[in-house]
Amino acid sequence: MTYSIAAQVARFPNLVFRVVESIRRKAAQRDFSHSREASAEGKVFIVGAGPGDADLLTVKAHKLLQVADIVLFDWLVDASVLAMIPRHVKTEFVGKRSGKHSMPQQDICQRLVALGKAGYTVVRLKGGDPAVFARTCEETEALSANNIPFAIVPGITAASGASAYTGIPLTDRRCAQTVRLMTAHLQDPTKEPDWTSIAAAMKNETVVMYMGLKRLGMITSRLADVGVALDLPVAVVENACCHNQRVITGTLTTIAPSVAEAQIEGPALLIFGEVIHSRQQVSPELLKHYSHVSFV
Ligand SMILES: C[S@@+](CC[C@H](N)C(=O)[O-])C[C@H]1O[C@@H](n2cnc3c(N)ncnc32)[C@H](O)[C@@H]1O
Numbered sequence: 001m002t003y004s005i006a007a008q009v010a011r012f013p014n015l016v017f018r019v020v021e022s023i024r025r026k027a028a029q030r031d032f033s034h035s036r037e038a039s040a041e042g043k044v045f046i047v048g049a050g051p052g053d054a055d056l057l058t059v060k061a062h063k064l065l066q067v068a069d070i071v072l073f074d075w076l077v078d079a080s081v082l083a084m085i086p087r088h089v090k091t092e093f094v095g096k097r098s099g100k101h102s103m104p105q106q107d108i109c110q111r112l113v114a115l116g117k118a119g120y121t122v123v124r125l126k127g128g129d130p131a132v133f134a135r136t137c138e139e140t141e142a143l144s145a146n147n148i149p150f151a152i153v154p155g156i157t158a159a160s161g162a163s164a165y166t167g168i169p170l171t172d173r174r175c176a177q178t179v180r181l182m183t184a185h186l187q188d189p190t191k192e193p194d195w196t197s198i199a200a201a202m203k204n205e206t207v208v209m210y211m212g213l214k215r216l217g218m219i220t221s222r223l224a225d226v227g228v229a230l231d232l233p234v235a236v237v238e239n240a241c242c243h244n245q246r247v248i249t250g251t252l253t254t255i256a257p258s259v260a261e262a263q264i265e266g267p268a269l270l271i272f273g274e275v276i277h278s279r280q281q282v283s284p285e286l287l288k289h290y291s292h293v294s295f296v
Helices: 005-011 012-027 060-067 105-117 134-146 156-168 195-201 213-225 256-261 274-278 284-288
Strands: 043-050 072-076 090-094 121-126 149-155 177-184 204-208 231-237 247-251 270-271
Touching: 005 231, 005 256, 043 060, 043 105, 060 121, 060 149, 072 105, 090 105, 105 121, 105 134, 105 177, 149 156, 156 204, 156 231, 156 270, 195 204, 195 213, 213 231, 213 256, 213 270, 231 256, 247 256
Parallel strands: 043 121, 043 149, 072 090, 072 121, 177 204
Antiparallel strands: 204 270, 231 247, 231 270
């Protein structure tokens, strides 16, 4: 009687699959606390993941995800982007959502420095563009102070993504020749921005506020107090560029109640300005079917 290992293995395909998966997982969880080969020079790539749709990732970002040893990512990085990271690359969630910091910024900086010193190729993956409200300077200053080489790969910031996927232009020569990106999340929450200067800007600028959803009621009432027209158009774009994108439009007076009624949870951008009246009828669903486009 002959005994075939292959035949026995073939009888339990699920078990084989589970064993292989567990080996893969263990390989991915290998200990990163010890130094790599002493000769290897560590480096850090600070990479923008864009606002959602994984197809908006740059080619360079995609290439770096394939060669990284480890990827440190934020909550804003979409699952479709994370799915592009090969299984053998270790991933670490470093969180950072307003009010729910899973790792303090200082610890993220220290982790980057430790991994760089240990000789790893690190991708620090951030939602949108690393140059826009992403605390990139704190990380690059820590790397510089420790002589760890780094490079930055831009990503599409939420304002550009939201504009393209909603059809709301950021500038329009007829009404807005400037666009202002501002954060509503102030380092010192007891201080308020200069509402009067923001109100003056709103006469002929588009103002896009990041991290303002929770303060929408306060923001609109402060703007009204300093004389912004009550019928100024306002749009709130939730999950821009994602499958669950929602857009609520209204005016300075109506937007906060409409957003509350729609139970918008974010992430969301607030867009103030006449450009909302220039909104174009875009069909972002076409972007999912471009493989059928024929060439003439
Ligand atoms: C810490 S900032 C990061 C911005 C990011 N670096 C960028 O360039 O888009 C987080 C804020 O960006 C905005 N945001 C990011 N992604 C978004 C999306 N897909 N849709 C709407 N707003 C988004 C929200 O206002 C969110 O609170």
